[in-house]
Amino acid sequence: MSITLESIPGIGPKTLVKLHKLKIFTPTDLVYHFPSRYIDFSKSVPISQARINENITITGKIIFFRNIFTRNHKNIQLCKIADKTGILNIVWFNSPFLSKNIKINDILSFAGSISLYKNQKTLFSPDYGQYNTGKIIPKYPETKGLSSKWFRKTIQNNLEKLLKNEKENLPLEIIKNFTLLDKISALTQIHNPKNNSYLNNARLRLSIDEILSLQTQSYLQKENWLTLKPHTQFFTNKNITKKINKLINSLPFKLTKDQKKVWQEISQDLLSPNHGTNRLLVGDVGSGKTIIAIFSCFLSYLNNSLSVILAPTEILAQQHYKTFSKFLKTYKINIHLLTSNSKLKTKNLNNSDIIISTHAILHKNKSLLKKIALVIVDEQHKFGVNQRSALINSSNPPHSITMTATPIPRSISLTMLGNLNLSCITTMPKNRLSVKTFLVPNHKRQNCYEWIEKEIKKTKCQAFIVCPFIEESETLTSIKSAKKEFENLSKNIFPNLKLELLHGKTKSTERQQIIKNLSKNKTNILVTTPIIEVGIDIPNATILIIQSADRFGLAQLHQLRGRIGRGQQQSYCYLFTSSDNAKALDRLNFITKHSDNLKIARYDLKTRGPGEIFSTFQHGFPSLKLANLSNTKLISLSQKILKTIINDCPNFDLKTLTQSSTPTLSTITN
Structure with missing residues (x-):
């Protein structure tokens, strides 16, 4: 007999609404609400052996705790714990409620990364608890009113009951030959791992299920296509x-x-x-x-x-x-x-x-x-x-x-x-020069503008200036808008040049005239939005400025960069940004050094996940809970498993691999 969410103790109407916010509608959804991370209390180390930048767990007695309030209305929580080998400082910020949970002489375990602060080993904002059982503790994605602790308790108390709804979807000989965990064991270990080895094996099995589902759906779509006769049979003579x-x-x-x-x-x-x-x-x-x-x-x-x-x-x-x-x-x-x-x-x-x-x-x-x-x-x-x-x-x-x-x-x-x-x-036409790309900080913008004006007057080339938005944003005030930038550039920066403005709301007749003017070199600079990402072909355009470049993904930046460098002249792309975010700057620096679109895609896949590559494939990109699409070993293994099933298990229904608990491959490729 199948169970419902409402039949699980502790899940009433109000809790049900909260679960729906996390897209949990069925017991299967709850089972597949996997932990986002784990705290490993199975390997507690003495304080004296804790190393800087190492993720560790330390168990000790609370010997000091105090809330400190600063002049700027913030508060800091200072704590000291001790074991037989030494004393360790622990610091939290803006968490005054901790004074109710942490008491002097309590024995608690703390998990986090050790830092050196004022020449002393310190843990900042660690996870903690009375975890003296030496277990690996799962931490779940939360929503208001449903904590990780609630999920841990609810899932573990009802796991046996929840798993009765789940069925094995791989042939037993495949599980044996590829030394995989069976599905029930994998789901058990992902929520309640015995040790890291079991946890890794559980993640592997469930990741394979996700990838295998996508690969199978793709395979079945192709098989179906091959059975269809085309509308028209082309011939040659x-x-x-x-x-x-x-x-x-x-x-x-x-x-x-x-x-x-x-x-x-x-x-x-x-x-x-x-x-x-x-x-x-x-x-x-x-x-x-x-x-x-x-x-x-x-x-x-x-x-x-x-x-x-x-x-x-x-x-x-x-x-x-x-x-x-x-x-x-x-x-x-x-x-x-x-x-x-x-x-x-x-x-x-x-x-x-x-x-x-x-x-x-x-x-x-x-x-x-x-x-x-x-x-x-x-x-x-x-x-x-x-x-x-x-x-x-x-x-x-x-x-x-x-x-x-x-x-x-x-x-x-x-x-x-x-x-x-x-x-x-993969090969480009001969004599096509790669675009030279530069990251331009705020203090060098004026120099860049001056050089561009000289270059336009000297070589009669043209330039594009791309802004993320048409209008100014009320919330993102630092982000350049095309209309505002057009006014500023026309009046203050390039008063002696001919500028035009093109965006998604430009009327069709105006748009055609603007493109005609560009083609005839009657316009020096086009201020625009990402609308020019596809369809603009002006071989004489050799300069591109992308305002607020940190707002774009690398794939889109590369697409925009492709609007120039279409002639025989050297072309230049300038990435303007006011961001001081280290990751954003790393991404922008990467694209200044690389023009290979596949390398750029791999970098985006590794650093930002697949959503960047397919960010605009409408309704087309599946959500993966565990699998990583940059993991080529995992994907090759899954592909090998699918081929083995097709060749060695002729009576196996492949649709079993595309069950509802795994992601759906929408027809991004239809």
Whole structure:
């Protein structure tokens, strides 16, 4: 018989509301409310052996405790404990309630990191308690009214009952062959570990469950896709091959080695008689993904079929329209641009060979959507899952190519992108100089502005200045806004230069004129927001300033940096920040030294977690409780387990691995 939260002693209506704040709705949710950390009271050391910067546990007698109130209305709690080997100072801040909990002559254990303060060993704000049992004590995520102690008591008192709802989801031979803990043992040890070895084994097993769930979902999605016949079966012949080669040979540049390889992969997909195309094309900003999209649409046109390029912004859609029209101008191809501001008649759309569109096409008639044979989604992370699904999901789906400049570390591609075929462009076009990047402190900003004005007048180059927000923020007063910065720069810094302002609220007609002025070099400096992250292609722009750079993730900074350095001249990126946060400055210093987008992605994955890489993949990134997506050994082990199950356990239902207690892989890759 299954239990409910309400049947657990101590959980009434009020407690239930508090649990819901932590997204705990079922007994399984409570079981999977894992400790965020542990206090190891199993290894208590004498005071004399405590080392600086070492995380330790010390047990001693309270010999001194006092609340001290300072002149600036703060208070400090000073405590001294003693054992047979010495005396240790302990300090807390703004915790006067401790005087009720800590009494002279109490024997307590304290866990924390030893510091040297005024030449004496000191513990600052340690965890403490009467933990004389030598156990490892779990500390749980809390909410108001539900402390870690409450969770520890409730879960441990009811763990046997709670675990009756849980079932083993791995084949027994897999558990044995890979020397894993069974699921019930792992859940028991994660909440009540016997020792560190058991705890580590529990974390390993439950981390594998999380990764395995994602990998299995990805695998099943791909298997399902392979059973679907494409909307249109493309074919080739001598005439089609000749026309494609003619287009390639007409280009004013030579394809890179990677572009040739990727086109071969994609064309083989498009021409496959067995299944449709479902491929992710990854390439850095300016690496040449668009020309691959042009080849793909040209093949569709030669098969008398309709292709659609889906762009997240009007700016990018207009840029694609301009590029497609330029390279395909010698062919009688009907290319139409469709945005929310377009006034195209349905008749014109129905006669299209290639439609370049924003989300506006999703609102057109269903008969048009049914005609689409190829969908290419550019910067796919800018679209919501439902938007992409409207075009791609059907029993006879169109061929699908998604493009992104967001680099995909191997650990993530193995975990979440197994349902896609992956193509990567890693080489950049020849003669492309890397952008020189500098971190600019406040006291050097004026020097930077002066140099920029001289450079613009000397070389006739152009500059972008990017601000995080359009308007000033009432709470984040130190963060630059585009409107305010435009006023300041126009009046006080660059009064002799032509500046324009572009942001998400700029009217379409104004936006087109601003971009036209930029293209004709009538504008010296564009003050803008991250709206230029995709779609702005001004080869003459060689200078970029990013205001409040600490507000951006490294992946986004790298994307913005890709707006310059698109011509033959040396380009410069200046990161302005007022932050004194050490971690933020470390991140910014890292990007000044690195231009490899994959290295940048790995660094972000390691230091900030996967949310940064997929921060804008709407509804697409699963929440992992234990597993770390930068742990390539864990992910490779999980991949090996999945392959073994597929090969050696033919009667095993893979859906068992995707149970509700593990994360769901939303269709970020659909």
